[in-house]
Amino acid sequence: MSTVPPGTPCWADLATPDLDDARRFYPELFGWTGRVAPEPEAGGYTVFQLRGRAVAGAGPPAIPDQVPIWSTYIATDDADLVAGRVERAGGQVVVPPFEVFDRGRMAVFSDPAGASFSVWQPMAMPGGEVFNTPGAMAWNELVTPDPEGAKVFYELVFGWQPDDQVVGDMTYTGWRLGAQIVAGMMPPLGDGFPDDLPAYWTVYFAVADADAAAARAAALGGSILVPPRDIPTGRFAALRDPQGALFSVIDIGTE
Numbered sequence: 128m129s130t131v132p133p134g135t136p137c138w139a140d141l142a143t144p145d146l147d148d149a150r151r152f153y154p155e156l157f158g159w160t161g162r163v164a165p166e167p168e169a170g171g172y173t174v175f176q177l178r179g180r181a182v183a184g185a186g187p188p189a190i191p192d193q194v195p196i197w198s199t200y201i202a203t204d205d206a207d208l209v210a211g212r213v214e215r216a217g218g219q220v221v222v223p224p225f226e227v228f229d230r231g232r233m234a235v236f237s238d239p240a241g242a243s244f245s246v247w248q249p250m251a252m253p254g255g256e257v258f259n260t261p262g263a264m265a266w267n268e269l270v271t272p273d274p275e276g277a278k279v280f281y282e283l284v285f286g287w288q289p290d291d292q293v294v295g296d297m298t299y300t301g302w303r304l305g306a307q308i309v310a311g312m313m314p315p316l317g318d319g320f321p322d323d324l325p326a327y328w329t330v331y332f333a334v335a336d337a338d339a340a341a342a343r344a345a346a347l348g349g350s351i352l353v354p355p356r357d358i359p360t361g362r363f364a365a366l367r368d369p370q371g372a373l374f375s376v377i378d379i380g381t382e
Contacts, residue, residue: 129202129249130256134285135309136267137254138200138247139330140184142193143370146171149185152347152368156340157262157332159183166228180256182263183332189222189235195372198235199267199310199328200247201285202254206232209246209284216283224248238280240273240326265333265377266360269312271326274300277312294359316353329365330374337362337378344368344376 131137143149150161150173159175159182172186188195203209206224213220213236221243222235230252237243247254257263271277278289281302290301290308301308334340337355341364345351352373353365363377 129247130253131202131258132304133202133204134287134304135202135307136199136264137202137249138184139197139255139264139267140186140200141195141197141368141372142188143185143195143368143372144188145370146173146185146187148348148369149173152344152349153183153185155347156344156349157182157334159262161185164228169228177257177260177262181252182255182257183330195368195370196243196327197330197372197374198243198245199330200233200245200254203246203248206234206246206248210234210236212284216280218280218284226250227252238269238271238326239276240271242269242271242277242326242328244328259333259379261333261335263333264330265379266331266375267310268329268331268375269310269326270315270329271312272315273326274298274312274314277326327373331363331377332374334376334378337364337376340364340376340378341366 129137153159161173161175164172170187174181175183210220217239219237221237224234226232231250232248235245259265281287287302290303291298300312302310341351341355344366348369350367355364361377361379365375367373
């Protein structure tokens, strides 16, 4: 069983051409330890742990020319059912549902604006085992130039209801599933990000100090895409790892 309800982000992993460097960079940044999958077919897939509990993963790219990327996984109890919904809603099934050894069943999709996301149907591996604490995943956010289209798509696929709030001069959308806001959506920031960047899902990891984490990431060979700034939910920064994979850190007042 997943540690979160179906329709909720439950895992994130990194596809990278330099897995060895990822095993160096992220543990030094977040205090993770790595456990490498024993199966040769797993290609060295590594489950990162925080004090012995799974928080994220990293593995080789699925295709040779894939750009380094962090992927968001949404928990489901039926990956095949989600695949059908994605197609009917106008998205694409990039990788059809398949079993990952005895760990679970997954699939990779893209929404109509091109943002990739995955689903995880847990078996032996529940997904993330700890969230919203420094070093663990704290938030998942869709950045898209077509928020209205995304509202239709994700409601059809996951039953999410948009909860719009005006933040400064933009509208920020929380994705509501029942009583909980499980993820977010915003238009492209416009500063710091390339103008032609397609729609994408980004992963936020909680940290005790966003400024210190950004400086540490840069010292370890990464780069700061958006310097630390205050937002209503905390202080965040958008970063790239040494291979260019985008991720964010946020100080949400965790201890």
